[in-house]
Amino acid sequence: MGSAGAFWRISLAALGLIAAGLLASGCELELSSSSTGEFNPSAPNVLTVATEQVPAAGFWQGTVEHPTGGFEYGLARAMADRFGLDRVEIRTVPFGRMIEGDLAGADIGLRQLTPTPEREENLKFSIPYLSSPPGALVRSGTDVPDLKTAKELSWAVAEGTTQVSILEDQIDPDEHIVAPNQAAAIRMLRRGDVEAVLLDLPVALAIAQVRPRLDVAAQFSGDEALAVALPESSDNREAVDSAIRAFTADGTIGDLADEWLGTSLGSSSFSVPDVPLIR
Amino acid sequence: MSLQAPEGPAWEFTVLFAIVLVGPIVVQRFRLPGIIGLLIGGYLIGPNGLEIISAGNTTIPDVGKLGLLYLMFVAGVELDLTLIQLHRRSVVIFSLLTFSVPMLFGTAVGLLLGWSAPAALLLGSLLASHTLLTYPIVRRAGLASNPAAATAIGATVVTDTLALVVLAAVAGTETGSGSTVTIMLQLVIGLVVLGLATLWLTPKVASIALRRLGGEKTVRYLVAVCAFLAAASLSEVFGIEGIVGAFFAGLALNRLIPNGGPLMDRVEFFGSAVFIPVFMVSVGLILDPAVMAEPSTLGLAALLIIACMGGKFIAAYLTVPLLGFTRDESSLVFSLTSPQAAATLAAVIVGLNIGLFGESVVNASLVVILFSVVLSTVVAERAASRVPPPAGEERPLGAHVAVAIEAGQAAEGAFRVASWIAAPEGGAATVIAVDDPRAPVIDGEVRERLDREAVAAGLDADLRVVHDSSYAHGVLNAATAAGASVLIATSGQKSATAAGGWAEAVSESSSIPTAILRGEIESLDSLRVMADDECPGGSALAERIGQRLSTRSKGEMKVERDLESIPVPRPGELLIRPVESWELLAGLPDVPAGAAVIAVPDPTPVAPIPVSD
Numbered sequence: 001m002g003s004a005g006a007f008w009r010i011s012l013a014a015l016g017l018i019a020a021g022l023l024a025s026g027c028e029l030e031l032s033s034s035s036t037g038e039f040n041p042s043a044p045n046v047l048t049v050a051t052e053q054v055p056a057a058g059f060w061q062g063t064v065e066h067p068t069g070g071f072e073y074g075l076a077r078a079m080a081d082r083f084g085l086d087r088v089e090i091r092t093v094p095f096g097r098m099i100e101g102d103l104a105g106a107d108i109g110l111r112q113l114t115p116t117p118e119r120e121e122n123l124k125f126s127i128p129y130l131s132s133p134p135g136a137l138v139r140s141g142t143d144v145p146d147l148k149t150a151k152e153l154s155w156a157v158a159e160g161t162t163q164v165s166i167l168e169d170q171i172d173p174d175e176h177i178v179a180p181n182q183a184a185a186i187r188m189l190r191r192g193d194v195e196a197v198l199l200d201l202p203v204a205l206a207i208a209q210v211r212p213r214l215d216v217a218a219q220f221s222g223d224e225a226l227a228v229a230l231p232e233s234s235d236n237r238e239a240v241d242s243a244i245r246a247f248t249a250d251g252t253i254g255d256l257a258d259e260w261l262g263t264s265l266g267s268s269s270f271s272v273p274d275v276p277l278i279r
Numbered sequence: 280m281s282l283q284a285p286e287g288p289a290w291e292f293t294v295l296f297a298i299v300l301v302g303p304i305v306v307q308r309f310r311l312p313g314i315i316g317l318l319i320g321g322y323l324i325g326p327n328g329l330e331i332i333s334a335g336n337t338t339i340p341d342v343g344k345l346g347l348l349y350l351m352f353v354a355g356v357e358l359d360l361t362l363i364q365l366h367r368r369s370v371v372i373f374s375l376l377t378f379s380v381p382m383l384f385g386t387a388v389g390l391l392l393g394w395s396a397p398a399a400l401l402l403g404s405l406l407a408s409h410t411l412l413t414y415p416i417v418r419r420a421g422l423a424s425n426p427a428a429a430t431a432i433g434a435t436v437v438t439d440t441l442a443l444v445v446l447a448a449v450a451g452t453e454t455g456s457g458s459t460v461t462i463m464l465q466l467v468i469g470l471v472v473l474g475l476a477t478l479w480l481t482p483k484v485a486s487i488a489l490r491r492l493g494g495e496k497t498v499r500y501l502v503a504v505c506a507f508l509a510a511a512s513l514s515e516v517f518g519i520e521g522i523v524g525a526f527f528a529g530l531a532l533n534r535l536i537p538n539g540g541p542l543m544d545r546v547e548f549f550g551s552a553v554f555i556p557v558f559m560v561s562v563g564l565i566l567d568p569a570v571m572a573e574p575s576t577l578g579l580a581a582l583l584i585i586a587c588m589g590g591k592f593i594a595a596y597l598t599v600p601l602l603g604f605t606r607d608e609s610s611l612v613f614s615l616t617s618p619q620a621a622a623t624l625a626a627v628i629v630g631l632n633i634g635l636f637g638e639s640v641v642n643a644s645l646v647v648i649l650f651s652v653v654l655s656t657v658v659a660e661r662a663a664s665r666v667p668p669p670a671g672e673e674r675p676l677g678a679h680v681a682v683a684i685e686a687g688q689a690a691e692g693a694f695r696v697a698s699w700i701a702a703p704e705g706g707a708a709t710v711i712a713v714d715d716p717r718a719p720v721i722d723g724e725v726r727e728r729l730d731r732e733a734v735a736a737g738l739d740a741d742l743r744v745v746h747d748s749s750y751a752h753g754v755l756n757a758a759t760a761a762g763a764s765v766l767i768a769t770s771g772q773k774s775a776t777a778a779g780g781w782a783e784a785v786s787e788s789s790s791i792p793t794a795i796l797r798g799e800i801e802s803l804d805s806l807r808v809m810a811d812d813e814c815p816g817g818s819a820l821a822e823r824i825g826q827r828l829s830t831r832s833k834g835e836m837k838v839e840r841d842l843e844s845i846p847v848p849r850p851g852e853l854l855i856r857p858v859e860s861w862e863l864l865a866g867l868p869d870v871p872a873g874a875a876v877i878a879v880p881d882p883t884p885v886a887p888i889p890v891s892d
Contacts (some may be wrong), residue, residue, distance in 0.1 A: 034637075035399075035635060035636050131337060136570070242637045244634075248634075249634060250453075
C-alpha cells in the first residue's frame with residue numbers, strides 16, 4: 001500500500017510539475033487561439049493576393065479592380081471568408097519576380113505556382129491545392145497517343161517554368177522552343193510554329209475550354225502540384241494549409257475545378273480520365 | 280552511358296520500406312517504441328526533411344490512408360469482446376469514466392484557448408480514446424484475467440467507439456453540406472445503417488463467404504480486407520469518416536477472426552509489415568521539428584498532457600471507491616488506458632485532413648503520444664510487479680480448441696463441434712492430424728481437404744500434421760505445444776475408445792481438458808448432458824462443454840442423472856457423458872447418423888495450465 005501511495009504521489013507530482021512549468025512560462029507563451037493557426041493579413045480585413053495577370057484563362061476572370069471569377073479567384077475568396085476578411089485585393093507581379101520572392105507586399109501569391117527547391121529559397125509554399133502533371137496542348141486534330149509520337153512533335157514551353165526540364169528530360173523531343181512566357185508559347189501554337197505546348201494540366205484544360213480549336217491531347221505522369229506562395233517571412237502558412245485541407249474535404253476545390261476548369265477532381269489527385277496518360 | 284537519378288514509384292517504395300525496416304530497429308536500441316522510428320523516418324524522407332518524397336506526392340499518402348483504415352480495422356478485430364460480457368458492470372462504469380473525464384478536460388482546454396466548438400470537441404474525443412499499447416506487459420505478468428485489467432481492456436471497446444462517434448459527428452458537420460439538422464439526421468441514419476450493416480450483416484455475409492470461398496488462405500484474407508473496405512466506403516456514403524466503418528467492421532469480424540488463429544496471424548502480419556507502418560511514415564511526412572520545438576507547440580502539448588493524463592488518472596483513481604479495485608490495480612488500469620497512439624493519431628489526422636486542426640496540433644499530439652507511451656510503460660511495469668496474478672484462474676474452455684483427428688477419418692463433424700465451442704470466446708483452433716511415419720497418408724491434397732472442411736465448418740484453424748507412431752503421444756505433444764484449452768479427440772473406430780485404446784491413453788496423460796467425440800453431427804437440435812456423481816470432474820467438464828454448446832443448440836440443454844441406461848442419441852442430438860471407466864465407454868451403443876456422443880473422462884489432477892493469452 002505504501003509503495004502504491006508513492007506511485008500516486010509521484011504521478012501527481014509529475015502532472016503538477018508540468019502544470020507549474022506551463023504556468024511559469026505562461027507569461028512568455030502565446031498559445032494560438034485557433035486550432036488551425038492564425039492568419040494575420042498585411043492590411044486590415046483584406047486578403048491581398050499577388051498574381052501575374054488578370055484575366056488568366058480559367059484561373060482569373062474580369063479585371064484587377066473588378067475580378068468576376070476563376071478558380072484561383074474563387075480560392076482566394078473562400079480563404080478570405082474562412083479567415084474572416086472582408087475582401088480580396090489583387091496585385092499583379094511579373095512571374096519572374098514572383099518566383100524570386102517578390103509578392104509586392106501581398107499576403108499570398110496565386111499564379112499556378114509549382115514549388116521547387118529553387119523557388120523555396122525565396123518563398124514559402126503551402127500544401128498543394130491541385131496536383132498538376134504536365135499536359136500537352138495541341139491544335140484540334142493532333143493526336144499524341146504515345147511517347148514516340150510526342151518525341152516527333154515540335155514543342156514550345158514557357159521560359160522559367162518547371163515544364164522546361166520536364167520537356168527536355170521526360171519527353172526529349174527532336175525539336176523545341178523555349179518561349180519568353182506562356183502567352184507567347186500559345187501564340188506560337190495557334191500560328192502553327194509548333195505542334196504542341198507543354199503546360200500544367202489544369203492550365204492546359206482551362207485554356208482549351210476558352211480557346212476554340214485547341215485541345216489537351218495527353219497528360220504525362222508526374223507529382224508536380226500547384227501551391228499557394230507566401231512571403232519568406234510570413235507566419236500564415238499553417239492557416240493557409242488548414243484552409244486548403246478544409247476546402248479539399250468539404251468539396252470547395254472540387255466545385256471550383258468543376259466550374260472553372262471543366263473537370264471533376266478525385267479526392268487526392270488531379271487525373272482526367274478523358275485525356276490519355278502517357279508514362 | 281546515361282545514368283538517371285532514381286525516381287518514380289519503385290524508388291519511393293524502396294525508400295519507404297527501408298524506413299519501415301530500419302526505423303523501428305534504430306529507435307528500439309534506445310528503448311523507444313518502434314512507432315517513434317517510423318515517425319522520425321517519415322520526417323527524414325518527407326518535404327520537411329531530405330525531401331525524397333515531395334509535398335505533391337500522392338502515392339504514399341494514399342497508401343497511408345489505406346494503412347489508417349487497416350489500423351482501425353485491426354484495433355476492432357483484436358479487442359477481446361468476451362471481457363465485456365464477463366465484467367459488464369465494471370466495464371460500463373469505467374468506460375464511461377475514462378471516456379467522459381478526458382473528453383470533458385480536452386473540450387474545456389480547446390474552448391479556453393478560444394478554438395471553435397467542433398475543434399474543441401474533436402480534441403476532447405481524441406484525448407478520450409486510448410490504445411492498449413501496454414497490454415503485452417500486463418499479459419506477460421499473467422494479469423490478463425485480473426478483473427481490473429480485464430475491465431480496462433473491455434472498456435477500450437466502448438471508449439474508442441464513443442470517441443469515433445464524436446469524431447463522425449464533428450467531421451460530418453464540418454464537411455457536409457446543408458443545414459445542421461439535415462447533416463445530423465444524415466449522420467444518425469448513417470450510424471444506424473452502418474451499425475446494422477457491419478455488426479449484423481457483415482458477420483453473416485463474411486461467414487457465408489468464408490464457408491463457400493474460404494478454402495484458399497488468400498481468399499480468407501481477402502474476405503476480411505473486402506469487409507473492412509466495404510464498411511469504410513459505406514460510412515463515407517453517409518459523410519462519416521471511413522475509419523469509423525473500418526473499426527466497426529473489425530468489431531463485427533471479431534469472432535470470425537479469433538486472436539491466435541491463422542487468419543488473425545495473416546491480418547497482423549500484413550498490418551505490421553506493410554499497411555500500419557506505411558501510415559505511420561505518412562504521418563511522419565507532416566512532422567516538422569521546427570514547429571514541434573516552438574514554445575507555443577510545447578505549451579499546447581503540456582496542456583494536452585495535463586488534460587489527457589489528468590483525465591485518465593482521475594478515471595483510474597475512481598475505480599478504487601466505485602469498483603473496489605486496490606490502488607495497485609487502479610494504477611494498472613491507468614497504465615492500460617493512458618497510452619495515446621493509434622486511435623489518437625487516427626483522430627488527429629482526420630482533424631488535420633478536414634482542416635479542423637493545423638500542423639501545430641498534430642505536432643503537439645505527437646509530443647503527447649511520446650509522453651504517454653513512456654509514462655504508461657513505466658507505470659505498467661511497476662504496477663504489474665505489484666498486482667498478484669489471479670490464483671487458480673480457470674481458463675475459458677473455448678480460448679484455444681485443439682481437434683485431433685485420425686488420418687483418413689471424416690472430420691467435418693469434429694470441426695463443427697470445435698467451432699461451436701470456440702465461437703463464444705472467439706477462440707483460436709488447431710487441427711492435429713496424426714500420421715503414421717511408417718505409412719504416411721496425409722499429402723498436400725489431404726491437407727487442402729482438411730483446410731477446406733475446417734473453413735466450411737466455420738473453424739479458422741491452424742493445421743498441424745504430426746508424424747508419430749503413437750497417436751496418443753502425437754496428439755498430446757501437439758495440443759500442449761499449441762497451448763490448447765480443450766482437446767477434442769475424434770475417432771470413427773469403436774476400438775479407439777475401448778479400454779486400453781488411444782483415447783484412454785490421451786485422457787490419462789493429458790493436463791488439458793479432453794473430450795472424445797464419436798459421430799458426425801450437422802445441426803444441433805437438442806443437447807443432453809448426463810451427470811455422474813462418481814465422476815465429479817468429468818461431470819463438471821461435461822456441463823461446461825454443454826454450456827458452451829447450448830448457445831448453438833436449437834433446444835434447451837437437458838441435464839440428466841439417470842445413468843442406469845446409456846441412451847442412444849437421436850439424429851440432431853448431441854449427448855455429453857462423463858466417463859467413469861473405459862470399460863463403461865466400450866458399452867456405448869453405435870451412434871446413429873446425424874447424432875454424436877461426447878465422452879468426457881475425469882480430468883487428470885494436474886496443476887492448472889498457465890494462462891498464455
